[in-house]
Amino acid sequence: MAEEIPLRTDDGAPVIVRRSARRRRTVAAFWEDGNAVVAIPASFTKAQEREWVRRMLAKLKAKGERRGSGDGRRRPSSDSALAQHAALLSRTYLGGRAVPTSVRWVTNQNSRWGSATPSEGTIRLSHKLQPMPQWVVDYVLLHELAHLLVAGHNAAFWRLLEAYPETERAKAFLEGVSFATSRGLGEGPASVDTDED
Helix, strand or coil: CCCEEEEECCCCCCEEEEEEEECCCCCCEECCCCCEEEECCCCCCCHHHHHHHHHHHHHHHHHHCCCCCCCCCCCCCCCHHHHHHHHHHHHHHCCCCCCCEEEEEEEECCEEEEEEECEEEEEEEEHHHCCCCHHHHHHHHHHHHHHHHCCCCCCCHHHHCCCCCCCHHHHEEEEEEEHHHCCCCCCCEEEEECCCC
């Protein structure tokens, strides 16, 4: 039986802990369908589970293994894959309430990481996000999905993003990139926001 815990790898992949009564002392970690799976003995305590998950995720990262077949399922590069990923994020974090009419990568967005036009239900993400960690891309996409439900940046809007565990980390990451860019240390848009039109 697999037990999902609210944990993600550094690049945003879900982590599944699989307890096995047949497993006595060995612990294993591997990629399966885009998830990092850590197999542990059923007899482990919660503290042992946390420690071994931490250790095994570090080993997976050190080995540089890719999820699944490396087919990019966790890094949507086409507009259709991005739209499918947006639907998954909406179901997972927003109860499926945000339903965009289109989601696409754009190359002409130089001052924003993402934008949404709530009246049309459209979302655009800057192509400059593509090489960033998936948890950052997911945050920007969720930010724009949330704008389809709440147009401004009021308390109700930010409450929608509380469900995503990487919100604060991703905001800090993007602020760091924007800071570096503003001082000529790199390239990237300066903000995540919604269109006003």
